[in-house]
Amino acid sequence: MPNRSSQLFHYVLRLNKEDSAFFYFQLEANEGLCFYSTLPYEPHTQYRDLDLKGDILLKKEIELLIENCSKKFHIDILINEIIPDQKSTI
Numbered sequence: 001m002p003n004r005s006s007q008l009f010h011y012v013l014r015l016n017k018e019d020s021a022f023f024y025f026q027l028e029a030n031e032g033l034c035f036y037s038t039l040p041y042e043p044h045t046q047y048r049d050l051d052l053k054g055d056i057l058l059k060k061e062i063e064l065l066i067e068n069c070s071k072k073f074h075i076d077i078l079i080n081e082i083i084p085d086q087k088s089t090i
Helices: 017-029 056-070
Strands: 007-016 035-038 047-055 075-084
Touching: 007 017, 007 056, 017 035, 017 047, 017 056, 047 056, 056 075
Parallel strands: none
Antiparallel strands: 007 047, 007 075, 035 047
16 A cells, blocks of 8 residues: 555543533544554543544645634544554565
8 A cells, every 4th residue: 555654643631521412523534544442441530632643745634623622612632643544564
């Protein structure tokens, strides 16, 4: 696959519980931008931590999505790092 990098972006974002559904909708509307999941949380917690990983070549696009959504609601970026794509080393 020639357009594939050996690095991934990794974000952990914290959003209010009520805003997380809209953010997931945006991720689904931008299918293929990244893989994402909700990290475990305690019952009645009013926030959700979302784990996002994707090809480094798409980092600018995910940054734009986060920036645009943060204009509508608060998003805390807990982790913003570059990690190796373990599949590329196999």
